[in-house]
Structure formats: structure tokens, C-alpha cells
Amino acid sequence: xxxxxxxxxxxxxxxxxxxxxxxxxxxxxxxxxxxxxxxxxxxxxxxxxxxxxxxxxxxxxxxxxxxxxxxxxxxxxxxxxxxxxxxxxxxxxxxxxxxxxxxxxxxxxxxxxxxxxxxxxxxxxxxxxxxxxxxxxxxxxxxxxxxxxxxxxxxxxxxxxxxxxxx
Numbered sequence: 001x002x003x004x005x006x007x008x009x010x011x012x013x014x015x016x017x018x019x020x021x022x023x024x025x026x027x028x029x030x031x032x033x034x035x036x037x038x039x040x041x042x043x044x045x046x047x048x049x050x051x052x053x054x055x056x057x058x059x060x061x062x063x064x065x066x067x068x069x070x071x072x073x074x075x076x077x078x079x080x081x082x083x084x085x086x087x088x089x090x091x092x093x094x095x096x097x098x099x100x101x102x103x104x105x106x107x108x109x110x111x112x113x114x115x116x117x118x119x120x121x122x123x124x125x126x127x128x129x130x131x132x133x134x135x136x137x138x139x140x141x142x143x144x145x146x147x148x149x150x151x152x153x154x155x156x157x158x159x160x161x162x163x164x165x166x167x
Contacts, residue, residue, distance in 0.1 A: 064122030081131030
């Protein structure tokens with residue numbers, strides 16, 4: 001298991017290597033709008049999605065923090081609410097180890113965000129309405145036919161976790 005125990009929060013605000021943030025552009029017409037979430041011709045093969053899911057998060061609700069040993073996430077935040085997304089580089093071998101990034105994404109700032117394995121991540125709906133998040137991870141949840149253990153370290157279960165989203 002690639003779990004780092006940190007006795008004291010010692011994060012530094014800054015970019016995190018390998019995290020890819022991309023604008024999501026809405027194409028609007030009289031019917032509404034359409035947005036491309038990803039394209040294989042613009043995505044590193046390492047991050048090609050194996051599945052997708054959509055979740056609804058109520059106002060004020062936090063999801064995470066957690067991390068994956070083998071899975072990368074490709075989150076899409078496009079609305080109708082806004083989210084505070086926080087990422088912590090928990091990869092010992094990374095040049096940006098212990099960096100923390102905070103992004104505000106969603107209706108007012110549509111983005112897709114690739115979160116590589118080993119990056120702790122959490123997001124909170126900071127809007128006044130329920131928000132939709134789409135994820136297109138590069139691994140199947142619980143593996144083929146759901147026969148594997150869940151690839152997730154749930155830092156949210158630790159009341160002493162240094163991974164905090166609220167400042």
C-alpha cells in the first residue's frame with residue numbers, strides 16, 4: 001500500500017506534476033448546449049477511460065479526501081453548481097510531493113481534471129444547488145466483474161487526517 005503517514009500538515013500551495021486541467025467548452029445553440037468531455041486524440045493513453053459514472057452532490061457536501069493506488073480519475077465539472085476541488089501530491093517519488101492545489105470548477109468555470117494515481121483528492125459543492133460530476137476513470141471499479149478489492153484509501157475516515165479542504 002502506498003499510504004504516507006504525515007504527522008503534521010506540511011503542504012505547499014503549487015502546481016502538481018501530471019495533473020491535467022482542461023477547459024470544457026460549451027457549444028450553445030437554440031436547443032441548449034453540448035460539451036466534449038474528452039477525446040482519445042487529445043488524451044494520453046495511460047488515462048483512457050474504462051468506465052464512466054455520474055454523481056449528484058448536494059450543496060455543502062464533501063466527497064473525499066481519498067486516493068487510488070492504481071486508478072487515475074478524469075473528472076468533469078460543468079454545472080449546474082460550483083465545486084471547490086483540492087488535490088494533494090502524496091507521491092513520495094514526485095518532484096511536487098506535498099504540493100496542494102485548489103481549483104474552483106463547475107458552472108462558472110467548466111473543467112475536466114485528470115487526477116493521476118497517488119494524488120489525494122476531494123471536492124465540495126460550494127454552490128446553492130445540487131451539482132453533477134462525471135468521472136471517467138482508467139480502471140474498472142473493483143476490477144473486471146467486480147471481483148477485486150476497491151482501489152481506494154479513504155482519508156475521510158480518519159478524523160486526524162491532514163488532508164483538509166476547508167481553510
